Amino acid sequence: MDFISILSIFVLACFVGYYVVWSVTPALHTPLMAVTNAISSVIIVGGLIAAAEAGSDIAKWLGLAAVVLASVNIFGGFAVTERMLAMYKKKDK
């Protein structure tokens, strides 16, 4: 993709982020941080590419390291968010 297309997606996504995040209830700000943490680990995509492609052994190992780091975050982040969200409940009356 050319730079301008990427930049367009980025700028529009910033605006989407702005409006979506303002609509998050303050009570859920901690889960918000945990889940943003998990999704920002989509950077695992970069690690996977480096790990999968031939060309440089060091790059491959760096890729695998990135995959481990990002996986900790993905699984840990989603799991801890799930655990927190499960606690938010109304009492049965």
Added chain:
Amino acid sequence: MLSFLAPVADAVADAAAHGGGTPAWAMLAYLASGVFFILALRGLSSPATSRAGNRNGMVGMAIAVVTTLVTHDIANIVEIGIAIAIGAIIGIVIARRIAMTAMPELVAAFHSLVGLAAVVVGWAAYLNPGAFGLLTDAGIGAVSKVEMGLGIAIGAITFSGSVIAFAKLSGRMKGSPILLPGRHVINLGTLIAILVLTGMFATAAASGTMPLIVALTVLAFIIGFLLIIPIGGADMPVVVSMLNSYSGWAAAAMGFTLGNTAMIITGALVGSSGAILSYIMCKAMNRGFLSVIAGGFGADASAGGGGPVEQRPYKQGSAEDAAYMLEQAESVIIIPGYGMAVAQAQHALREMTDLLEEKGVEVKFAIHPVAGRMPGHMNVLLAEASVDYDKVFELEDINSEFAQCDVAFIIGANDVVNPAAKTDKSSPIYGMPVFDVDKAKQVFFIKRSMGGVGYAGVDNDVFYMDQTVMLLSDAKKIVEEINKALD
């Protein structure tokens, strides 16, 4: 039958032709993954939809990972599988075991991993640009190198900054600010050096880039460290939010390098999320973002508030007194703060709420945006103790109710109820929005001792009001005693 879709397919194929060999369906899949991430955040607008939102996030992540694996050489799928499994086991074990009170340091630790992953991916892309489709005739393109350099720099700052935040939040390092002489000059100089190095890295010939990217990475690690050490404990909500934002921008920068839609959308979402949270936190403390980042707040506990604090008379009460008054009340508002988290008093507090409700007392919780060590910290702890979220209110929603309430019950909070923020222009917390507890008929103030005067180092007039009774004890212990007396 679907021939009307042909123009769409053509357009997609056309887009893919510019996508450095990524098939059209894969680009659409990354886009879908980005949309699922948006839905994940959207779900958090209410506790009722939040869990579905989190599932959307997982779906988005699965789509991104599977798409990447399918579109690339999967010769070493076993190694990749092992890497994912190792990460998954570590992540899930931590997520299961972590105490809710330790959530701020867990989030800081997770931020550091995103930052480090960004650095590592940036380096991998530098060492094997062909794999990422970054090679042009003259080595890596200049624009790609700027994106790569910035991604590595932001990632490194996120990493070392988060490590310091983690150390401070978990008590492995003293929470008080560490002030180096001339730190503003050093920090500014380092930041400028990083930008200059990025420029040099982008324009240098392929053979001369290695020392530049090494210097860039090292300096960025150092500046992350330097930026966070002067910031004190109670400013941590801002720091954690800010690092959250940085981890997003790091992912976005990598997304630019790789031309990956999912990464760019996510990076932008997370970046704005962290930025908005930082803004909310700063506003709740009436402080400028720059002044928080410059650090040093709370370094000198004797400063501010206008001269030495004289000894003033205050009333001290017992758990039995408190239980008696609480029982008689019609409405009670509880204001929890960081002290409640430290004492782990949330469960005892929930029990007290239940006991009072059985006696027909209306109990509400009032939460200040900066209570605790990260945004929403108190809400999670109360949720953990099964407090109904309908009873938990934000500052602006409940502040007008203090004038009508019988008892304001302050547990482990201090600065957020200090009326000096409304009246005393010389006070360091002047202008910060605070709870109007001085309007309540009766105030119970749980505090370990009369010695410490809050994080900002300001004396609090609430201690000395006629209607205030100080309960000087550990928060959990005194609430348990109140529960015993209520029972």
